[in-house]
Amino acid sequence: MASSGSGYDLSASTFSPDGRIFQVEYASKAVNNAGTALGLKCRNGVVLCVEKPLLNKMLLPNSNRRIHTVDTHSGIAITGFVSDGRQIVNRAREECSNYEETYGTKVPPTVLGDRLAAYVHYFTLHGSLRPFGATALLASYDTETKEHCLQMIEPSGVSYKYFGCAAGKGRQPAKTELEKLDINKPDRGENIDVREGVKQLARIIHLLHEEGKDKPFELEMSWLCEESGWEHKGVPRDLIKEAVEWAKKDIAEAEESESEEDDDDDDDEEMNE
Amino acid sequence: MNYQSYAPSTYEHDGKSAETRNLKPGELSTGTTIMAIPFEGGVVLGADSRVSTGTYVANRVSDKVAQLHDSIWCCRSGSAADTQALTDYVRHYLSQLAVETGRAPTVKVAAHLMRKLCYENKDNLMAGVIVGGWDPVEKGSVYNIPLGGSCIKMPFAIGGSGSTYIYGLVDSEFKEALSKDEALSLVKKSISHAMARDGSSGGIIRTVVVTESGNEREYVPGDQLPYGPAGW
Numbered sequence: 001m002a003s004s005g006s007g008y009d010l011s012a013s014t015f016s017p018d019g020r021i022f023q024v025e026y027a028s029k030a031v032n033n034a035g036t037a038l039g040l041k042c043r044n045g046v047v048l049c050v051e052k053p054l055l056n057k058m059l060l061p062n063s064n065r066r067i068h069t070v071d072t073h074s075g076i077a078i079t080g081f082v083s084d085g086r087q088i089v090n091r092a093r094e095e096c097s098n099y100e101e102t103y104g105t106k107v108p109p110t111v112l113g114d115r116l117a118a119y120v121h122y123f124t125l126h127g128s129l130r131p132f133g134a135t136a137l138l139a140s141y142d143t144e145t146k147e148h149c150l151q152m153i154e155p156s157g158v159s160y161k162y163f164g165c166a167a168g169k170g171r172q173p174a175k176t177e178l179e180k181l182d183i184n185k186p187d188r189g190e191n192i193d194v195r196e197g198v199k200q201l202a203r204i205i206h207l208l209h210e211e212g213k214d215k216p217f218e219l220e221m222s223w224l225c226e227e228s229g230w231e232h233k234g235v236p237r238d239l240i241k242e243a244v245e246w247a248k249k250d251i252a253e254a255e256e257s258e259s260e261e262d263d264d265d266d267d268d269e270e271m272n273e
Numbered sequence: 274m275n276y277q278s279y280a281p282s283t284y285e286h287d288g289k290s291a292e293t294r295n296l297k298p299g300e301l302s303t304g305t306t307i308m309a310i311p312f313e314g315g316v317v318l319g320a321d322s323r324v325s326t327g328t329y330v331a332n333r334v335s336d337k338v339a340q341l342h343d344s345i346w347c348c349r350s351g352s353a354a355d356t357q358a359l360t361d362y363v364r365h366y367l368s369q370l371a372v373e374t375g376r377a378p379t380v381k382v383a384a385h386l387m388r389k390l391c392y393e394n395k396d397n398l399m400a401g402v403i404v405g406g407w408d409p410v411e412k413g414s415v416y417n418i419p420l421g422g423s424c425i426k427m428p429f430a431i432g433g434s435g436s437t438y439i440y441g442l443v444d445s446e447f448k449e450a451l452s453k454d455e456a457l458s459l460v461k462k463s464i465s466h467a468m469a470r471d472g473s474s475g476g477i478i479r480t481v482v483v484t485e486s487g488n489e490r491e492y493v494p495g496d497q498l499p500y501g502p503a504g505w
Contacts (some may be wrong), residue, residue, distance in 0.1 A: 102385075102386070102389065103378075103382045103385055103386065104381055104382055104384070104385025105379065105385070108376075110374070111373055111374055114373075144376075144379060144409075145376075
């Protein structure tokens with residue numbers, strides 16, 4: 001995938017001869033170097049999950065949050081440059097607060113997603129600014145239509161709604177795994193519920209992690225569902241622990257049946273929340 | 274017109290209503306009677322039709338029930354100019370919001386916008402508004418936004434100078450979960466009574482029935498009011 005910028009990649013306000021803006025593409029590459037973030041829209045809620053590589057043994061567990069609540073009914077998971085991600089989260093909080101102050105009701109998911117996309121896009125228009133090196137996964141609930149919603153806002157400023165989405169290092173294999181899940185059946189009642197979603201996301205993260213042979217990591221998960229009262233909250237720690245145990249077992253069983261060599265589980269120091 | 278001072282040392286009653294005292298000379302007042310009552314499946318809004326400057330009736334058939342959106346209406350009382358300007362602003366903001374969100378706004382949002390304008394400009398406005406309508410979330414709902422800019426959701430609301438004369442009547446006759454015809458006849462009866470006693474209210478009774486399927490506008494001519502002074 002050789003893409004030599006050769007002079008057209010110095011500024012976000014320059015097109016290349018073949019119609020690309022290299023700075024925006026480079027921003028996406030920055031996201032692809034970071035820990036995987038996954039989002040899943042289940043039958044009765046949305047689950048967000050981020051794999052946080054523990055870069056330093058001195059880091060305090062559960063600090064350096066990647067998932068943030070922007071309003072009672074909305075949450076954002078960030079991957080890529082964490083500092084860039086913080087700016088997006090702050091803007092989202094402002095948008096939610098202003099909307100409620102003006103209109104007296106919680107901001108609808110589509111509006112919030114569109115506004116964040118417009119904000120991120122703004123930074124791809126000016127030569128004096130650089131695009132955000134972060135992708136935001138937005139889980140949100142519409143208090144009027146009672147529908148939950150998952151959107152992903154990329155550095156280019158596009159935002160789409162998803163049944164399942166992935167960003168970061170392991171997004172390619174993650175997308176393959178997500179497509180195998182029951183999340184897009186014609187009869188919505190057949191889709192998996194959030195508890196199953198939590199387990200599946202934990203499984204996918206652990207699956208990818210073996211393949212990457214990376215540093216030890218922390219798993220951060222949040223959900224927005226009936227069980228949480230349609231408020232964005234962290235998944236209860238015992239549930240995450242259960243899910244991780246189930247995930248490891250499931251992966252081990254799958255590998256046994258394929259008769260591959262065992263993983264060295266000892267290497268992974270997962271710190272469960 | 275001489276202005277009455279706000280805090281006279283001895284109380285002097287000049288015979289003018291509280292509203293008239295605070296209007297500018299020559300300003301039109303919808304010194305009025307307005308009300309809104311929710312029922313099973315929607316809301317009935319009603320108003321009289323008199324617009325006065327002092328004792329002169331500038332318009333005896335005005336329309337004080339204004340449409341803010343497809344199923345959201347408001348009744349206007351106080352200064353005619355102020356309420357018309359407010360209505361225009363809110364109508365504009367609601368139509369923009371409908372485009373951005375892709376759905377009809379709720380009555381709550383309309384009431385909130387109206388209240389924001391009334392509260393933040395309270396020093397320069399004299400407007401008492403009742404916002405009522407139908408939306409899929411709350412079904413029929415009514416919000417009363419009196420002079421200071423407070424906004425309260427209510428089971429029914431009355432407003433304007435004529436409303437003071439009918440508090441007792443409405444309190445005794447109102448009950449929850451009225452049918453459409455019961456609500457309509459209560460609105461017409463109450464406004465008739467107010468028109469009979471309040472000099473700033475009169476003319477015809479205009480009503481709007483707002484439901485999921487649409488709006489029905491009606492009026493009761495001045496000589497067919499359910500109630501009038503003795504001898505009519």
